[in-house]
Amino acid sequence: MSIGLRRVIEPAGVLPQAAWKLDADPRIAPDEVRIRVQRLNLDAASYRQLAQKHAGDGAAVRAEVLEIVGTRGKMHNPVTGSGGMLIGVVDEVGPESPLAVKPGDRVATLVSLTLTPLRITDGLAGWDGLSEQVPAEGTAILFGRSVVGVLPDDLAPELALAVYDVCGAPALTDRVVRANRAATVAVLGGAGKSGSLTLAAARRAGARTKAVVLNEAERDALREAGLADEIAIADARDPVAVSEAVGEPADVTVVCVDVPGCEHGAILATAAGGTVIFFSMATSFPAAALGAEGLAADVTMLVGNGFVPGHADFAVDLLRQVPAVRALFEARIAAD
Amino acid sequence: MSIGLRRVIEPAGVLPQAAWKLDADPRIAPDEVRIRVQRLNLDAASYRQLAQKHAGDGAAVRAEVLEIVGTRGKMHNPVTGSGGMLIGVVDEVGPESPLAVKPGDRVATLVSLTLTPLRITDGLAGWDGLSEQVPAEGTAILFGRSVVGVLPDDLAPELALAVYDVCGAPALTDRVVRANRAATVAVLGGAGKSGSLTLAAARRAGARTKAVVLNEAERDALREAGLADEIAIADARDPVAVSEAVGEPADVTVVCVDVPGCEHGAILATAAGGTVIFFSMATSFPAAALGAEGLAADVTMLVGNGFVPGHADFAVDLLRQVPAVRALFEARIAAD
Numbered sequence: 001m002s003i004g005l006r007r008v009i010e011p012a013g014v015l016p017q018a019a020w021k022l023d024a025d026p027r028i029a030p031d032e033v034r035i036r037v038q039r040l041n042l043d044a045a046s047y048r049q050l051a052q053k054h055a056g057d058g059a060a061v062r063a064e065v066l067e068i069v070g071t072r073g074k075m076h077n078p079v080t081g082s083g084g085m086l087i088g089v090v091d092e093v094g095p096e097s098p099l100a101v102k103p104g105d106r107v108a109t110l111v112s113l114t115l116t117p118l119r120i121t122d123g124l125a126g127w128d129g130l131s132e133q134v135p136a137e138g139t140a141i142l143f144g145r146s147v148v149g150v151l152p153d154d155l156a157p158e159l160a161l162a163v164y165d166v167c168g169a170p171a172l173t174d175r176v177v178r179a180n181r182a183a184t185v186a187v188l189g190g191a192g193k194s195g196s197l198t199l200a201a202a203r204r205a206g207a208r209t210k211a212v213v214l215n216e217a218e219r220d221a222l223r224e225a226g227l228a229d230e231i232a233i234a235d236a237r238d239p240v241a242v243s244e245a246v247g248e249p250a251d252v253t254v255v256c257v258d259v260p261g262c263e264h265g266a267i268l269a270t271a272a273g274g275t276v277i278f279f280s281m282a283t284s285f286p287a288a289a290l291g292a293e294g295l296a297a298d299v300t301m302l303v304g305n306g307f308v309p310g311h312a313d314f315a316v317d318l319l320r321q322v323p324a325v326r327a328l329f330e331a332r333i334a335a336d
Numbered sequence: 337m338s339i340g341l342r343r344v345i346e347p348a349g350v351l352p353q354a355a356w357k358l359d360a361d362p363r364i365a366p367d368e369v370r371i372r373v374q375r376l377n378l379d380a381a382s383y384r385q386l387a388q389k390h391a392g393d394g395a396a397v398r399a400e401v402l403e404i405v406g407t408r409g410k411m412h413n414p415v416t417g418s419g420g421m422l423i424g425v426v427d428e429v430g431p432e433s434p435l436a437v438k439p440g441d442r443v444a445t446l447v448s449l450t451l452t453p454l455r456i457t458d459g460l461a462g463w464d465g466l467s468e469q470v471p472a473e474g475t476a477i478l479f480g481r482s483v484v485g486v487l488p489d490d491l492a493p494e495l496a497l498a499v500y501d502v503c504g505a506p507a508l509t510d511r512v513v514r515a516n517r518a519a520t521v522a523v524l525g526g527a528g529k530s531g532s533l534t535l536a537a538a539r540r541a542g543a544r545t546k547a548v549v550l551n552e553a554e555r556d557a558l559r560e561a562g563l564a565d566e567i568a569i570a571d572a573r574d575p576v577a578v579s580e581a582v583g584e585p586a587d588v589t590v591v592c593v594d595v596p597g598c599e600h601g602a603i604l605a606t607a608a609g610g611t612v613i614f615f616s617m618a619t620s621f622p623a624a625a626l627g628a629e630g631l632a633a634d635v636t637m638l639v640g641n642g643f644v645p646g647h648a649d650f651a652v653d654l655l656r657q658v659p660a661v662r663a664l665f666e667a668r669i670a671a672d
Contacts, residue, residue: 003604003631005576013574015600017630018623081622114622115630147632168629238349240341264351268339278621278639285614285621285639286417286450287354293504293642294353294451295339296483303614303621303637306629 002031002144007117009073016143017115022073024117024141031096031144035088035107037118040134041161042084044258045281046077047132053079058129065134069120076114082281083113084132086140087151087161099148106157108164109140110147110312117141133158133333149312158333159326160316166194166256167315169279170201171308173254176275177205186210186250186269188236189257190228191218193332194279197315198254199227200322207252212236212245212269221331225324239264255280255304263288270299279304338367338480343453345409352479353451358409360453360477367432367480371424371443373454376470377497378420380594381617382413383468389415394465401470405456412450418617419449420468422476423487423497435484442493444500445476446483446648453477469494469669485648494669495662496652502530502592503651505615506537507644509590512611513541522546522586522605524572525593526564527554529665530615533651534590535563536658543588548572548581548605557667561660573597579604591616591640599623606635615640 004016007023016022028034042050042065054060069075075083090105101107109116119138126135142148151160177185185202189195190211199209211228213219219231232245236257242265246253249271255262260282267288270276276299278288288301308314319326340352343359352358364370378386378401390396405411411419426441437443445452455474462471478484487496513521521538525531526547535545547564549555555567568581572593578601582589585607591598596618603624606612612635614624624637644650655662 013576014597015575015627015630017627018575018597018600081620081626083626111630111632112626114626145632147629239351239354240349261350261354264354281622281625283621284417285619285624286617288621288639289617289642290418290448290450291351291353292639293483294351294447296447296481296643297641298643298645299641301639301641303624303628303639305633305635305637306625307632307634309634 002029004115004143007141017112020072022117024073024119026119026139028092028094028141030094032094033097033099033101033142034091035109035140035142036091037086037088037136037138037140039157039161040075040084040086040113040136041165042132042134043080043082043281044132045080046082046084048258049077049080061129062124062127066120066124069118074113074116074118080281085109085113085161085165086116087157088140091139096144098144099142099146101148101150106151108149108151108161109142110149110164112306147307152316155316159329162193162329162333163315163319164312166197167311168304168306168308169194169254169256170197170318171311171314172277172304173198174201174205174314175308176252176277176302177202177207180251180275182207182251184208184210184250186212186246186253188212188242188253188255188262188266191222192256193329195256196225196227196325196328197318198256200318200325210246210250212242221328225328227324236265237261239268242266243268250274252277255283258282260284264291267292267295267297267299272298275300275302277302277304338365340451340479343477351451353448356408358453360409360455362455362475364428364430364477366430368430369433369435369437369478370427371445371476371478372427373422373424373472373474373476375493375497376411376420376422376449376472377501378468378470379416379418379617380468381416382418382420384594385413385416397465398460398463402456402460405454410449410452410454416617421445421449421497421501422452423493424476427475432480434480435478435482437484437486442487444485444487444497445478446485446500448642483643488652491652495665498529498665498669499651499655500648502533503647504640504642504644505530505590505592506533506654507647507650508613508640509534510537510541510650511644512588512613513538513543516587516611518543518587520544520546520586522548522582522589524548524578524589524591524598524602526567527558528592529668531592532561532563532661532664533654534592536654536661546582546586548578557664561664563660572601575600575604578602586610588613591619594618596620600627603628603631603633603635608634611636611638613638613640
């Protein structure tokens with residue numbers, strides 16, 4: 001089943017995610033699917049890097065996104081290494097595609113934009129460059145081996161996309177909490193999108209939850225939502241502050257903060273024999289590996305895999321069952 | 337128990353591993369230990385980067401190592417983010433140190449050089465810059481919370497250091513294979529130091545082993561050693577080649593190749609529900625996370641933690657029990 005090797009222009013032999021440049025030709029192979037793009041959702045770390053680089057100049061951010069897509073054939077931020085997702089309408093399905101979609105379906109891609117051949121045709125004219133949510137026209141390609149979700153009827157597309165974007169985190173947290181019968185789960189960045197879903201998943205899996213948030217506004221919002229049993233304020237990049245905020249070390253710590261430098265706080269906050277799940281694309285592999293070694297910390301550290309079977313339905317189900325999560329998501333989207 | 341915060345000069349508030357600059361003053365605090373340095377063992381990824389940058393000019397490599405240590409107060413390669421280890425003799429033990437060492441003990445530090453305050457006093461005069469093994473005079477500091485191993489009497493110091501350097505890999509592999517009752521283990525880079533120990537550990541834990549090596553010389557050496565049930569040649573950076581070399585996907589795949597770009601081959605080579613353990617400091621977190629997602633690969637991905645309780649004794653025990661591993665190590669050291 002195709003993993004998109006034919007779309008790799010350079011360097012030869014790597015997979016599309018690792019490629020510098022993809023062929024975004026809208027003509028599809030027999031096992032591919034073409035999507036008419038409606039909206040991109042940039043990865044938080046990627047958007048933040050671009051916004052900071054251009055000091056909030058939206059036109060400059062937009063120009064750089066167009067340049068990246070034009071040069072690389074995909075929205076793959078070369079600095080952060082991350083991408084995002086998109087929504088659109090299925091345009092054409094190759095006769096050999098195994099994906100369960102048909103023309104006219106409104107879908108979200110559940111694989112990263114870093115491996116999705118993408119062509120933008122409207123110059124992103126409908127985007128001011130000031131938000132991760134990017135109205136866009138163009139085409140995207142899905143390979144045979146891919147993941148795609150048909151948008152639920154009962155959720156606004158922006159809401160579904162925001163949920164799908166982080167749906168790996170609650171599903172993997174559920175699996176880890178149940179497999180380890182974890183009694184306590186700490187979530188760094190608990191007030192964010194992946195953080196709030198992760199808190200809800202951890203609680204439903206039977207764990208007591210502790211959230212670490214950045215400031216009083218986040219604390220108040222999360223307290224009102226009632227998603228965490230305990231809430232503390234700390235800068236996730238300050239390991240000692242995180243450790244003190246969590247208090248008694250957690251059985252499982254989940255990092256949902258999209259800034260560099262959160263590895264050591266997460267390790268310090270985790271009990272011996274516990275597990276750290278890194279869900280931030282800003283995670284540094286050496287910082288995690290060498291940090292745990294340097295602290296003589298016997299913790300299992302997981303690379304947050306964005307794919308767990310059934311993850312999209314799992315997250316949408318959580319959102320439907322826990323109104324507070326939905327309210328947090330809707331507030332975040334409205335604020336964007 | 338001290339984690340070395342008092343040694344951090346900048347930026348304030350981070351742990352020593354994350355610090356740009358440490359205070360390497362040889363005067364110790366009550367819970368610290370000072371070591372008289374005899375030899376550094378640079379991390380393979382770090383040494384390779386330096387050697388390539390300077391095109392094999394040993395004097396230039398030596399000058400850069402001296403500059404890094406002088407500037408940062410530790411041997412922390414700013415490009416690779418990795419360090420290495422050292423051996424030396426315990427010089428002074430603070431009255432409050434919990435470490436089980438006494439003055440005169442010949443020891444290896446089992447925490448990374450990236451967090452070890454280090455001062456070089458001989459200008460590395462005894463090193464030609466052409467090997468990872470660096471004879472050196474100077475002082476190093478261990479914090480209260482640290483890991484250190486007294487060198488075994490029956491092993492040459494270079495051999496013990498080389499084993500300690502990679503001792504996390506076999507210990508974690510043993511744990512993962514037993515916990516998952518893994519039937520097959522694939523090791524990328526099976527002919528190297530961590531790779532050969534990992535193969536031996538996987539077999540002792542009950543798994544059938546497959547090694548992927550770079551060329552015929554490595555294949556022949558490994559075949560003679562008899563450490564793997566199957567051996568195949570492939571470039572670990574070529575995902576399709578790795579997948580074909582491994583054949584039937586493995587329950588556990590261990591990456592022991594210290595070059596960038598091995599994430600996708602490891603993921604493709606692993607069975608659904610299996611585990612990938614990344615033991616290379618050249619691993620890219622986003623490439624692993626997004627690659628698995630893009631391949632819809634339901635695999636557990638572990639950051640190879642350099643600390644597992646008892647890891648040093650475990651690896652030395654393997655070396656003693658499996659003469660072929662010892663022979664491979666001694667041949668590698670002789671070739672350096």
